[in-house]
Amino acid sequence: MTIKSYSRQDTSIIKGFAILCICLHNFLHWIPPFTGENEFYFSRNCVINFFDKIAESPQEFFNILFTFLGHYGVQIFIFISGFGLTISMLRCHKSWFKFIVDRLKKLYPLLLTALIFYILFSVLTNYKLFNYYDFRDMVYKLLFVHTLLPEQGLSLNGPWWFFGLIFQLYLIFPFLFYLIKKYNVKAFVGICLFSYIWIYLSQYQFQHIKDVYLLQNFPGHLPEFCFGMLMAFNKDKKINNIFFFIALTLFCLGNYFKIFFPFTFLSITVITFFAYQFFKNIKIKKTILKNILIYFGDISMVLFATHGFLRWPFVVLTQNALNSTWGIIVATLLFLTLAVIVALAANQVYNSLMSIFNRKNNKQHIIQ
Helix, strand or coil, X not given: CECCCCXXXXXXXXXXXXXXXXXXXXXXXXXXXXXXXXXXXXCHHHHHHHHHHHHHCHHHHHHHHHXXXXXXXXXXHHHHHHHHHHHHHHHCCCCHHHHHHHHHHHHHHHHHHHHHHHHXXXXXXXCCCCCHHHHHHHHHHHCCCHHHCCCCCCCCCHHHHHHHHHHHHHHHHHHHHHHXXXXXXXXXXXXXXXXXXXXXHHCCEHHHCCCCEHXXXXXXXXXXXXXXXXXXXXXXXECCCHHHHHHHHHHHHHCCCHHHHHHHHHHHHHHHHHHHHHHHHCCCCCCHHXXXXXXXXXCHHHHHHHHHHHCHHHHHHHHCCCCCHHHHHHHHHHXXXXXXXXXXXXXXXXXXXXXXXXXXXXXXXXXX
């Protein structure tokens, strides 16, 4: 198969698929039948629950599937980030400092938008009363250190652990860019070995600190990030289809046996890459599903930032008035509808903050 570049529409479709997986996972894993998920560490009980619940409640198959596997949408985002950043850097090379400043000018408006809507939602719904610890946790988020502190990775709003991870990847991206540009596949293999050795030696704990997980920080996700970079450096080159079957095998084994678990994150990105290249090659015509994926992909950033805290009223609904299979479907659709509406509103705030953060650059551009 030939490695092809991604257009803006391509990345929107992939991100649309990823964000739907993430949203459905983050909602449905709070709703029976509970299976748990192997996201930051491996638990054999989750695997047993997965198969037991499917056997017991086959009508809840999609609920169980997204509960157990939906979190892998994050890895697709990481892959796309590595790919997109590399393409951008190849077009216009930047110094480390300029690169980090430009990334922060995009990351801070998004995080601030998320915090604004989180506070508004909490006040309007009496979701919680704020205290010193909540504002302390917000500061940790704004400093992007929460995934490095005990019991902080999932504080306030679980999905926000990703902000700490992506900032770490931004910090080391120029170095990774240099390595992969110079050594290509050799650099990628070396980086993967570094990551997997660290994971196996640490047993998923960052520096053996309790409740600080390696899979919430950069060492645990270097392979999929660098895989995106590698594909960007090797556009128009051939890649053997055997890697798809290797990835599929590792993904299945990793979701059953602990020893293979760390390979599931890279393998799902390889599977996604091959699957999308295949569908792109056969030139599927526009369909309703394709348009939905593009739409969700276009708002994926703000949707990711705001959907987490919006789920709770609908989780409560499934425990009371909508406590049935059809009730869960209705609650899920209501949750997604509200999440989209809030994301559209949040996007306006995000764009306003972006213009403020980039005002100096705009003035310089006008002067030039």
